Amino acid sequence: xxxxxxxxxxxxxxxxxxxxxxxxxxxxxxxxxxxxxxxxxxxxxxxxxxxxxxxxxxxxxxxxxxxxxxxxxxxxxxxxxxxxxxxxxxxxxxxxxxxxxxxxxxxxxxxxxxxxxxxxxxxxxxxxxxxxxxxxxxxxxxxxxxxxxxxxxxxxxxxxxxxxxxxxxxxxxxxxxxxxxxxxxxxxxxxxxxxxxxxxxxxxxxxxxxxxxxxxxxxxxxxxxxxxxxxxxxxxxxxxxxxxxxxxxxxxxxxxxxxxxxxxxxxxxxxxxxxxxxxxxxxxxxxxxxxxxxxxxxxxxxxxxxxxxxxxxxxxxxxxxxxxxxxxxxxxxxxxxxxxxxxxxxxxxxxxxxxxxxxxxxxxxxxxxxxxxxxxxxxxxxxxxxxxxxxxxxxxxxxxxxxxxxxxxxxxxxxxxxxxxxxxxxxxxxxxxxxxxxxxxxxxxxxxxxxxxxxxxxxxxxxxxxxxxxxxxxxxxxxxxxxxxxxxxxxxxxxxxxxxxxxxxxxxxxxxxxxxxxxxxxxxxxxxxxxxxxxxxxxxxxxxxxxxxxxxxxxxxxxxxxxxxxxxxxxxxxxxxxxxxxxxxxxxxxxxxxxxxxxxxxxxxxxxxxxxxxxxxxxxxxxxxxxxxxxxxxxxxxxxxxxxxxxxxxxxxxxxxxxxxxxxxxxxxx
Numbered sequence: 001x002x003x004x005x006x007x008x009x010x011x012x013x014x015x016x017x018x019x020x021x022x023x024x025x026x027x028x029x030x031x032x033x034x035x036x037x038x039x040x041x042x043x044x045x046x047x048x049x050x051x052x053x054x055x056x057x058x059x060x061x062x063x064x065x066x067x068x069x070x071x072x073x074x075x076x077x078x079x080x081x082x083x084x085x086x087x088x089x090x091x092x093x094x095x096x097x098x099x100x101x102x103x104x105x106x107x108x109x110x111x112x113x114x115x116x117x118x119x120x121x122x123x124x125x126x127x128x129x130x131x132x133x134x135x136x137x138x139x140x141x142x143x144x145x146x147x148x149x150x151x152x153x154x155x156x157x158x159x160x161x162x163x164x165x166x167x168x169x170x171x172x173x174x175x176x177x178x179x180x181x182x183x184x185x186x187x188x189x190x191x192x193x194x195x196x197x198x199x200x201x202x203x204x205x206x207x208x209x210x211x212x213x214x215x216x217x218x219x220x221x222x223x224x225x226x227x228x229x230x231x232x233x234x235x236x237x238x239x240x241x242x243x244x245x246x247x248x249x250x251x252x253x254x255x256x257x258x259x260x261x262x263x264x265x266x267x268x269x270x271x272x273x274x275x276x277x278x279x280x281x282x283x284x285x286x287x288x289x290x291x292x293x294x295x296x297x298x299x300x301x302x303x304x305x306x307x308x309x310x311x312x313x314x315x316x317x318x319x320x321x322x323x324x325x326x327x328x329x330x331x332x333x334x335x336x337x338x339x340x341x342x343x344x345x346x347x348x349x350x351x352x353x354x355x356x357x358x359x360x361x362x363x364x365x366x367x368x369x370x371x372x373x374x375x376x377x378x379x380x381x382x383x384x385x386x387x388x389x390x391x392x393x394x395x396x397x398x399x400x401x402x403x404x405x406x407x408x409x410x411x412x413x414x415x416x417x418x419x420x421x422x423x424x425x426x427x428x429x430x431x432x433x434x435x436x437x438x439x440x441x442x443x444x445x446x447x448x449x450x451x452x453x454x455x456x457x458x459x460x461x462x463x464x465x466x467x468x469x470x471x472x473x474x475x476x477x478x479x480x481x482x483x484x485x486x487x488x489x490x491x492x493x494x495x496x497x498x499x500x501x502x503x504x505x506x507x508x509x510x511x512x513x514x515x516x517x518x519x520x521x522x523x524x525x526x527x528x529x530x531x532x533x534x535x536x537x538x539x540x541x542x543x544x545x546x547x548x549x550x551x552x553x554x555x556x557x558x559x560x561x562x563x564x565x566x567x568x569x570x571x572x573x574x575x576x577x578x579x580x581x582x583x584x585x586x587x588x589x590x591x592x593x594x595x596x597x598x599x600x601x602x603x604x605x606x607x608x609x610x611x612x613x614x615x616x617x618x619x620x621x622x623x624x625x626x627x628x629x630x631x632x633x634x635x636x637x638x639x640x641x642x643x644x645x646x647x648x649x650x651x652x653x654x655x656x657x658x659x660x661x662x663x664x665x666x667x668x669x670x
Contacts, residue, residue, distance in 0.1 A: 030056050030487070031435055031480045041168040042138050051342075051383065053393045053427035053439040054146035055081060055476055055489040055524060059139040061170065066580075066613055067625040068178055068186075068663040069133040070207075076159070077586075078568055079141050080487055080540050081524030085637045087655040088216045089209075089248050090128045093561075093637055096143050097472070097493060098520040098546045099156025101561050102501040102512070104253075104639030104653065108450060110156035111147055115163050115240060117285045117303045122323050122352035122373035123403065123450040124154075129246050130281050130307075132222040134176070134188050135203045137164040143524070144472050144491060145425055145443025149329065151348035151377030153397050153423040155445045155470050155493065155520075163226050163240060166192045166199025171619070171669035180625075180663030183210035183217075201226040212658040213251040214266035215275060220246040234291030242283040250275040250313060255651045256594075256602065259635045263656030273361045279309045292330075300328030300346075316359035323352030336384060343382035350375050354451070368408040371451050376400045381425065389430055393441065396424035401448040405455060405462065415461035417454075421446040421469075436479030445470045445493075453499060453512035466514050470495040476524075483530040492521040494549075500559075500596075502642045517549040518559065534576070539569045548596075560593040560640045563604070570611070582611040588636075594653070600644035602654070605634035619669040624662065631660040 030049045038046065042060040049056040057079050069075055071090035076082045083095040095101055099109030107126040112119040120126040140160040142150070147158030164170070169192035176188040186207040193200050203224040210217045221244065228238040252267020252275065266275075287301030304324045311317040329346030351374040358367030381395025400420040407413035427441030447468040454462040476489030497514040523543040530536045544566070546559040558564075570584030585608055591601035608630055613623030639653035 030058055031437075031478055031485060039168075039170070045138055045140065045162070049140065049142075050437065050478075051429075052142070052146050053383075053391070053429035053441050054443075054474060055143040055487075055491075056146055057141040057143075057487070057526075059141065061137055061164075064133070064136075065667070066621070066623045066665075067611055068180065068184070068665065071128055071131075071133060072159070075133055075136065075139055076141065078526075078538065078540050080526040081143050081489065081522075081542050082141060083542070083544075083562060083566065086658075087637050088211065088213060088251050089218050091248075092128055094128070094156075094159070095562065096141075096156035097491060097522070098544065098559070098562055099154060100499075101546065101559060102499065102640050104501070108499075109154050109447060111150055111152035111154055111158035113150060113158060114161045114242070114283075115285065115287070116150065116160060116301070116327065117240075117283065117305075118323075118325065118350065119305075120323075121321055121354060121450075122325075122350050122375060123371070123401075124375070124448070125450045125452060127279075127307075129220075129248065129277075129279065130244065130283070130305075131161055132203065132205050132224060132242075132244070134205050135163055135190070135222075135224045136161045137168055137170075138162050143489070144474060144493075145441065145445055148379055148381050148395055148397060148425060149344055149346075151327070151346065151379045151397060151399075153377070153399055153421070153444075153446045155447060155468070155472070155495070163224065164190075164192060164201050165226055165228055165238075166194040166201050167228075169201055173670050174667060176665065176667040178663060178665040181661035182212050182658075183208070184663060185209070197230045199228045211249065211251075212661075213264050213656070215249045215270050216251045216266075218246070218248045220244060220248075234289070234297070236289050238287045238289075240283075240285045240287070242281070244279075244281040246277075246279050246281070248277045250277050250311075251655075252313075253639065253652045254654050254656065256600070256635060256654050258652075259654040259656040260603075260633055263633055263659070268652065269362060273312065273314075275313045277309070277311045277313075279307055279311075282306045295334040296330060296332045298328065298330050300326070302326045305352075312361055315361050315363050315365045316357075318357040318359075320355040321352065323350060325350035340385040341383060343380065345380035347379070348375075348377045365457070366409065367457075369455075370406045370408070371455075372402075372404040372406075373451070374402045383429070389432065391429045391431075393427035393429060394425070396422060396444075398422050399446060399448075403451065403454060403462070405451070413460050415454075417462060419448040419467050421467065432479075434479070434481065436477065436481070438475075438477045440473075440475040442471065442473045445472060447499065449499060449512070453501075456511055463512070465499070465512060466497040468495065468497050468499045468514075470498075470520075472520075485528040487524075487526040489524040490522075491524070492519065494519055500640065502596075502640050515548065516551050518547065518551075519549050520544075520546045522546075534574050536572045536574070537569075538572075539567070541568075542566045554596050554598075557596060557598045558593050560595055560598075561638065563588045563590070563592045565589050572611075578615040578617070580611075580613055580615075584609045584611065594638055595641040595644040595649075597643035597645065600641065600651075602635045602638060605632055605636070605657075607632060607634070607657075621667050621669075623665050625664070626660075626662045628658065628660050633657075633659075 073086035073092040076084040142157040174190040190203040252270040285303035307321040309319040327348040333342040354371040379397035423444040425443040472493035474491035478487040501512040572582040574580040588604040594600040637655040
């Protein structure tokens with residue numbers, strides 16, 4: 001019955017082409033029974049996440065190293081239920097289950113972390129450029145309310161990028177070069193070493209590209225150092241350092257007609273005023289894993305990040321950002337009243353400030369402010385196996401967020417606020433003898449407003465925006481049967497005070513407000529199938545039904561931005577000699593609403609691509625990554641509009657997609 005329902009859902013998705021990888025599994029689906037072709041570190045990550053009574057995924061580096069990956073839009077493209085769409089460069093939309101759906105620049109609603117250390121500023125606002133995709137050993141995706149072990153209570157969950165160590169890196173040495181369309185050139189060097197008690201990993205990456213659009217070039221250099229020392233069995237210390245120097249030109253948004261007629265255009269007065277986003281980034285963390293006894297382990301650490309940002313767009317934004325934090329988690333496994341049980345409990349604290357100066361570009365503005373923020377999450381979750389196959393799960397998190405704003409040009413704007421909440425969670429997990437699982441859970445999520453929502457000139461002080469809250473229920477199944485691996489989740493989230501926004505004028509960041517009741521519900525589905533020697537089929541499909549719920553203005557209108565249907569697939573043939581060929585497709589079969597009034601739609605599209613390459617026996621690998629082979633003009637990403645039919649509405653909210661492109665890469669592992 002399960003297979004019939006599942007395949008029925010797949011056939012409803014449409015065209016028949018999908019993906020996988022030879023020799024090393026590309027499967028991103030978590031199963032309780034590990035893939036025998038997984039490297040040990042990836043297999044262990046899948047096993048750890050399979051304890052979660054909810055939707056989780058693991059994306060190993062093996063699944064992305066045979067194509068050009070510039071950011072999250074490339075890394076997460078096959079993750080079920082994740083909307084990861086490129087705007088330009090590494091700037092993307094990242095939304096899980098409609099999180100941060102309105103956010104037309106940067107990111108909120110998903111906790112982004114590297115080795116458990118958040119990328120975000122202290123108020124929760126995130127930037128995509130603070131990661132080197134080539135130094136991800138694997139990526140964990142915790143969808144919805146399944147990010148409790150990070151202390152996160154966001155609607156979208158968490159994405160955690162795990163850095164290689166001297167023991168988990170794929171090879172001791174790596175040399176990699178890439179090049180192709182729009183002047184892309186990237187080189188990387190990685191070194192990994194391990195002794196009896198110590199290990200080290202170091203990486204250096206440099207990139208230069210002209211970009212598809214006018215005023216979208218970028219130059220960047222990134223370095224990573226990860227050193228660990230084993231004090232004793234089960235006890236270790238680790239220091240991770242990361243630095244980046246990033247120079248990014250910024251193209252503007254276009255109207256739909258402009259984007260479809262001349263997608264390479266930069267936008268209104270962008271070239272004349274030289275829009276860009278330049279930043280230097282430094283991050284350091286010290287972490288420990290400490291076995292306390294046979295049943296109990298502790299993991300924790302401290303971290304600090306610093307960013308210096310120069311960002312002229314329609315106005316000049318200069319920021320100096322400092323964030324520090326600490327976290328700790330205790331995990332226990334044993335018996336309770338004769339029944340198998342386990343639990344984790346911990347806390348995460350962060351604090352920091354943003355020194356911000358605003359100056360005119362073509363808007364006459366001035367600003368000089370300090371924005372301080374702090375956050376605390378205290379969390380716990382326990383599992384009790386009432387039978388050998390069934391575990392009951394309960395947990396929750398207490399959160400507190402503080403905001404203190406000082407306007408140095410106008411003291412009457414000074415403001416502060418505190419928000420706190422409790423977000424409970426209950427669930428159940430069943431696991432069969434073959435490793436197949438069925439799970440269900442109910443989770444509350446809370447997202448306090450960040451400074452972009454609270455400080456909205458010319459309003460004085462803080463705008464009275466309430467925290468976004470939601471109750472989400474999900475039920476799903478995952479597993480492996482012979483050559484078939486599946487992951488299916490149904491969810492429904494009922495939101496209050498959803499944070500929504502619209503762009504009031506060209507080049508001006510969106511204003512934020514609270515909606516009334518809204519509903520986010522949908523289906524997340526993934527299928528990997530190895531149906532013959534050398535052949536592998538992969539499909540990922542998301543159905544997203546996001547709408548107002550009896551709103552006094554919009555009734556039951558659909559929320560804009562998120563496509564109702566999103567389908568990705570690829571089919572791979574890998575020859576025993578090492579060469580492989582993988583056609584792929586990305587398909588939005590229906591148009592997508594742009595405004596809350598549901599008067600304007602962006603057209604759907606289908607993009608065809610092709611991956612090919614050869615893995616040689618001497619450690620050399622070569623690949624070709626061809627995208628948008630039909631050179632379709634399409635618009636995958638845009639901001640929300642209130643009512644596109646209203647006179648004077650700003651309709652320059654669209655980011656056109658890239659045209660036909662071909663990239664190639666060569667790597668040598670030894």
